[in-house]
Amino acid sequence: MADQLYLSLWFPNFRLASLPEKLTAVLEQFAKVADNHGRIAVASAIPLGWNESPVFQRIFVNDDRSEDSDDSLAKNAVAEATEQLHDDMAYEFEVKWQLWQPEEGAEGFDSTWRLEPATVKIIGFGPEFDDASYEQNGHIRVDFGLDTPWVQDENDLDEDGQKRLQQNVEKLLAFVLSVEKHCGISSRLLWTESGEPLAEKLIATLQRVN
Structure with missing residues (x-):
């Protein structure tokens, strides 16, 4: 069953x-990977908790017209x-990257994998937002989606599917290792909403398909 995937980041002596x-x-670091x-696709500022509407939001048009503007950098x-x-x-900042996705409606060996844009949300938390939820979520949380x-x-999976995975x-x-190396974090946690330990599973996946 599909699960939500997150990366939580904490920083030393954070202010x-x-x-x-x-x-x-x-x-x-995300942009490099x-x-x-x-x-940036969308930038938002959200007060108090997730049930509130943004007090600031800007949607950027990132096409040929954006080449003359640095606003979305x-x-x-x-x-x-x-x-x-x-x-x-x-x-909250929405960004996109290209991931291999199995074709809609196809299963198992019949799947055709295609590069598709996927949205990632990178969120920085004020210490009082959502009842100080940064203690569990991190000073910054990366939401990867499903x-x-x-x-x-x-x-x-056939050989092609294993390669795409x-x-x-x-x-x-x-991306996780790049953040760890370049962003001065004190700790990080790659986790799923269900609580399943994902990092070990990802490493095992690489070991099995290599």
Whole structure:
């Protein structure tokens, strides 16, 4: 059954004033792995908790028209969304990368895998947002969406499917390791909503398909 996949990040001696810098660093590492030129799709600022409407939101048009504008670059989008930093706000940035996905409606050996855009949300939490949920979610949380691009029963995959799954896992782990190396975190946790330990499963997947 499909599960939601997250990466939680904590930083040493964290202060709210450093959140824009940390968000930019994580977004820039994502851009390197995703090769998306560092463009943000949507930037939002959400007050108090997830049931509230954003007090700021900007949707960026990232096509040929955006080449003359730097507004959607990570450092600029973060600066605009976090212009007013508040303890009880969350700052969410939607970005995209290309992942191999099995064709809709196809199963097992009949699947045809295609590169498709997938949305990732990178969220920075003020310490009072959602009753201080950063303690469980991290100072920054990366929401990858459903785990299906990385978790499949290898016994149901042909050689091409195993190769595509491996490439997705390698991309995910490359991002996690890049953040660990370049963003100055104190700890991280790759987890699923169901609580299943995913990191071990991903490593096992790589070992089985190599």
